[in-house]
Amino acid sequence: MWSDLSDFAKTAERAYRRDVWTTQPEYVEVWLEKDALSGIFEDVLSKYGVTLNVGRGFDGWDSIHNAGDRYRENGGVTILYFGDFDPSGEDMVRSLRERIGEYIEITDDPFDFSGDVNVEIVKCALTMSDIKRYQLPPDFAKKTDTRAAKFIARHGDVSVELDALPADVLRNRLITEVESRMDLKALAQVSAQEASERERLVKLLSAA
Structure with a gap:
């Protein structure tokens, strides 16, 4: 709740964001395995308008369905993935x-990776x-991981x-990958x- 329109105007000012992707060559998202690092990522990504998805290994990513809808809407996506170096x-x-x-295959509008909708997934760290x-x-x-044997054969018995x-x-890696x-x-x-529209919005609401 708000005390008055001036108070509401401050909330509206913070919430107002333009869609940056209509003028960009491609749609970009960042997927992060570690919830503990989300604060660093959110601080960096805020000014770019990049969506951050935070999962927790193979038990996470419960927003896959919504992600698929976004990728169709934006004509594709480049996912920048940051996660552990382990199996x-x-x-x-x-x-x-x-x-x-x-997920996309079971919809009425199939998500064809080789067609109009391009999906690129890049592991940016850790390598x-x-x-x-x-x-x-x-x-x-972790030897209990079903992917361990294949991983160890390729990289050795190491996990970081x-x-x-x-x-x-x-932080610099994230900035470089996004800005590129x-x-x-x-x-x-x-x-x-x-910024200009946000200022106008505040003036309109405050004057009401």
Whole structure:
């Protein structure tokens, strides 16, 4: 509840956002395995208008259905995935593509990955390169994970959580990956228009 229109105007000002994707070359989302890191990601992504999906390994991602609808609406998506370097984390790209595909296949409007709707899933971190470059302390892979044998055969008996990557490195990686896929000039124009419209909105509501 609000005390008056002026109080409501402040809420409206904070809530108002323009859709940045109508002027962008592609639609981008970030999927994050670690809920504990969501604060860092939200702070970075806010100004870009990028949706953040936070899951918890293979038991998460309960928003797959809504995600599929967004991807159809936007004509495709590039998903930037950030997760642990372990059997489950390395298999998540395949798992995500499979689950999104299964959901879309049962709709009246099939989600054809080879057709008009393009879905690209990129694991941005954590990688073996990160582990070596930043000398991250490894742990052993969980042998109870059904994907462990294949993972160990390919990468060795090593497991490192995304949290081990220094926060500044993770933040810069996120910024670089997002900005490399966006038209920053178009984003700035939309942001300027949004700021102007937000100011007008506050004046209109406050004067009522």
